[in-house]
Amino acid sequence: MAVEVKIPPMGESITGGLLAAWLVKSGDAVRKGQPLFSYETDKVTSEGTAEVDGQITLVVNAGTDVVVGQVVASIEAGAAGNAPSAASAPAAKPAASSAPAPKAAPVAAKSGAAAEISPAVRRLSEETGLDPAGVEGTGKAGRVTKGDMLAALSGQAPIRAVAPAAAPAAASAPAAPAAAVVIPSRDGRTSRKRMSPLRRKIAERLVQAKSETAMLTTFNEVNMAPVMELRKRHGEEFLKKYGIKLGFMSFFVKAAVQAMKEVPAINAQLDGEDIIENHFYDIGVAVGTDKGLMVPVVRDCDQLNFAGIEKAIGDFGKRARDGKIQLPELQGGVFTISNGGIYGSMLSTPILNHPQAAIMGLHNIVERPVAENGQVVIRPIMYLALSYDHRLIDGKEAVTFLVKVRQYIEDPQRLLFGV
Amino acid sequence: MSQFDLVVIGSGPGGYVAAIKAGQLGLKVALVEKDNSLGGTCLNVGCIPSKALLHSTEVYQHAVHGKKHGLVGAEKLTFDVAAMLANKDKVVAQLNMGVGALLKKRNVEVVRGLGRLVKSGQVLVRSTAGDRTLETKNILIATGSVPVELPFMKFDGETVISSDHGISLKAVPEKMVVVGAGAIGLELGSVWARLGSQVTVVEMLPGIGGPAYDTDVAKAAQNAFEKQGLKFELGAKVTGVKKTAAGSALTAERDGKSLEFPADKILVAVGRKANTTGLGAQEAGLKLDERGRIVIDAHYQTNLPGVYAIGDVVTGPMLAHKAEEEGVAVAENLAGKKGHVNYGVIPGVIYTDPEVACVGLSEAEAKAKNIEVAIGKFQLAGNGRAIASDCTSGFVKVIACAKTDKLLGVQMVAKGASEMIAAACAHMEYGGSAEDVARTCFAHPTVSESFKEAAMAVSKSSIHSL
Numbered sequence: 045m046a047v048e049v050k051i052p053p054m055g056e057s058i059t060g061g062l063l064a065a066w067l068v069k070s071g072d073a074v075r076k077g078q079p080l081f082s083y084e085t086d087k088v089t090s091e092g093t094a095e096v097d098g099q100i101t102l103v104v105n106a107g108t109d110v111v112v113g114q115v116v117a118s119i120e121a122g123a124a125g126n127a128p129s130a131a132s133a134p135a136a137k138p139a140a141s142s143a144p145a146p147k148a149a150p151v152a153a154k155s156g157a158a159a160e161i162s163p164a165v166r167r168l169s170e171e172t173g174l175d176p177a178g179v180e181g182t183g184k185a186g187r188v189t190k191g192d193m194l195a196a197l198s199g200q201a202p203i204r205a206v207a208p209a210a211a212p213a214a215a216s217a218p219a220a221p222a223a224a225v226v227i228p229s230r231d232g233r234t235s236r237k238r239m240s241p242l243r244r245k246i247a248e249r250l251v252q253a254k255s256e257t258a259m260l261t262t263f264n265e266v267n268m269a270p271v272m273e274l275r276k277r278h279g280e281e282f283l284k285k286y287g288i289k290l291g292f293m294s295f296f297v298k299a300a301v302q303a304m305k306e307v308p309a310i311n312a313q314l315d316g317e318d319i320i321e322n323h324f325y326d327i328g329v330a331v332g333t334d335k336g337l338m339v340p341v342v343r344d345c346d347q348l349n350f351a352g353i354e355k356a357i358g359d360f361g362k363r364a365r366d367g368k369i370q371l372p373e374l375q376g377g378v379f380t381i382s383n384g385g386i387y388g389s390m391l392s393t394p395i396l397n398h399p400q401a402a403i404m405g406l407h408n409i410v411e412r413p414v415a416e417n418g419q420v421v422i423r424p425i426m427y428l429a430l431s432y433d434h435r436l437i438d439g440k441e442a443v444t445f446l447v448k449v450r451q452y453i454e455d456p457q458r459l460l461f462g463v
Numbered sequence: 464m465s466q467f468d469l470v471v472i473g474s475g476p477g478g479y480v481a482a483i484k485a486g487q488l489g490l491k492v493a494l495v496e497k498d499n500s501l502g503g504t505c506l507n508v509g510c511i512p513s514k515a516l517l518h519s520t521e522v523y524q525h526a527v528h529g530k531k532h533g534l535v536g537a538e539k540l541t542f543d544v545a546a547m548l549a550n551k552d553k554v555v556a557q558l559n560m561g562v563g564a565l566l567k568k569r570n571v572e573v574v575r576g577l578g579r580l581v582k583s584g585q586v587l588v589r590s591t592a593g594d595r596t597l598e599t600k601n602i603l604i605a606t607g608s609v610p611v612e613l614p615f616m617k618f619d620g621e622t623v624i625s626s627d628h629g630i631s632l633k634a635v636p637e638k639m640v641v642v643g644a645g646a647i648g649l650e651l652g653s654v655w656a657r658l659g660s661q662v663t664v665v666e667m668l669p670g671i672g673g674p675a676y677d678t679d680v681a682k683a684a685q686n687a688f689e690k691q692g693l694k695f696e697l698g699a700k701v702t703g704v705k706k707t708a709a710g711s712a713l714t715a716e717r718d719g720k721s722l723e724f725p726a727d728k729i730l731v732a733v734g735r736k737a738n739t740t741g742l743g744a745q746e747a748g749l750k751l752d753e754r755g756r757i758v759i760d761a762h763y764q765t766n767l768p769g770v771y772a773i774g775d776v777v778t779g780p781m782l783a784h785k786a787e788e789e790g791v792a793v794a795e796n797l798a799g800k801k802g803h804v805n806y807g808v809i810p811g812v813i814y815t816d817p818e819v820a821c822v823g824l825s826e827a828e829a830k831a832k833n834i835e836v837a838i839g840k841f842q843l844a845g846n847g848r849a850i851a852s853d854c855t856s857g858f859v860k861v862i863a864c865a866k867t868d869k870l871l872g873v874q875m876v877a878k879g880a881s882e883m884i885a886a887a888c889a890h891m892e893y894g895g896s897a898e899d900v901a902r903t904c905f906a907h908p909t910v911s912e913s914f915k916e917a918a919m920a921v922s923k924s925s926i927h928s929l
Contacts, residue, residue: 167897
């Protein structure tokens, strides 16, 4: 019995994405629960797993756009793995029908695909990785000609998203797992690949934030010496007790939460002409991955202790890099903290995480000469940036917020008393 | 109330195919034919009978030259023209019956008589049996064409003859002059030359085969025909016929010099013209162009609503298969479907030995359109099957777009070119590239492999050439 492998539902707002890579190939024996493919949506990267033991036949190429529920492979349930019940076909039959499958299935898939495209198009597709299903066809009944492929490869014609319905029929069984399609130009001086859904979404959101808000940025600087001192004093014990290092982020999250309580406008967002005030403190923490920036959300930071925050962030960071963040973990944040300092950034202007009203940028810590009480002293200084939607937040509020954050970081005991 | 959904006037390949298709699609159809036999020019006095004669005379030629193939006594072989003509008539008769049977199968009513367009929705059929008026929703005019007559040397059926006569000569003329080196002239010239006539082809243009062919292709064909004894007088303008002591002679001039070609028969094959004789076009207000062709729109409709026209009587190449495609398209349109003819991929063939065929653009046409082309050629002398079959004369030429590799055209001089060109048409119909042809498996050994090799030669990757 063949079991269809479909793109699993990912959450109500996700309808499709990119089948990024196959982790198995046609003809492979797979076990129930085994990861079969990685799947990128505009929000998360996920994996699809086998539901039964058996032998798999892939019907969609890696690099293909897929929709939720689309069949991307089928698994011929193995006779040994799934003994048929007495009620089904005679016992000899499942064994006989599954036996030739290893050879027959991939061959059939290949010749079927070959009938769809011309030999020159097939050669170009295999040599360059460009899926003809994504190329505008000018031939009879929309067939893709060699000229169409050459035009797409040279950038003269667009490579469009593959129509979901056409994808299974047009795709051939890939010989090996393939990653995102990278197309070198003919002279080798450039190469071209499609944006991943995540990248596309990032791009869309950034432009949206830029164009739909009245965004500007205010700056401040903060002396990190007190926090560094605290970390030095309690870090070892903290690590021993909670199994995680005491980082800077927990201080900034706590400071931001306290400052938001003082300046509620920061914890709000616009919905049309309405202002939504949030009475909870779910803070997004930007995490860089090779696929792009992700912002998982640490829930109810006002109720978490330092260890709880550090643990949550540490867990997100690891899972984001492994592509295992779940969609709900990215939703519902009210404020974002982005730390460009880990890459060495001195100063930057973060872009709002739409529809949030503000985002705080952290930067690197540099020893700088500063004047204290008429004396020039060397202090570990970090610049802080707060980008905010001026439609909602006045300059006074934004500046006050950032000053509050500075005060909490420079004197963490204030966090204890909330002053 | 209309008796018919469609009345087709003319049972040539355009008309009868349209009638069959319309019947197939459930329309009530009548087909009007003035002649006793169905099939029009193509079947009765054109494509088919000439092919029968070409085959008979080719069989004779093969036999005469059979010594090297082990035939004994071939040099003394004789032939019987009457028997050849009888065979030709048998072939035609068989196909006449076939067309009739096909029409009957599709419930098409054949109405005998001269069809006259009265107005939209009404056709008058006149015959010796009386007049009959057909009421119909739609009318399709497929009245074809007739040979063009030169005004200064009208057809007399004796000395000055048309192709209609040229397929029925009772005896082989000692000297024959063919005016016009197009398909008809070359084919009928070949027929009579093979039977021993001294044939001279007089052509106004500098090359044979017509403007569709590139110079290299025309030249290769000319060389092949000259080896068979045909003489060509190119760039010569015919001026008339004159009586001489020995009989008749065709007069012509070239570069201001007068020429004279003695002839027993002068076959004028300078083209064909739209036939609207007896149609009543003028009375019905049917619009014709300056060359007497019926004017149609993109859906083959004339200026009269519900009146359509296809084939030789309208614009475009005068080819049976072009008319057939148009007939199908009209029938499909009338049945609510979407008929379509791809005028970019209509093959042309000259059924000589070797045959000459082309489809799509010539190299010259492509260049005139400012398309950068890549050319691939393959000589039949390098083809195993051609060597084994004693037909190494000719070559295949592939004209591809230099940028996209798309097949723009294919031309060839080759035994079996009429069959080989079909592969080129199929590839072109689907937008195929030269590489697509090169990557398609051809049976070995076949002359058709020359097409594949020529396609490979576009990218200078031909296997079987040096």
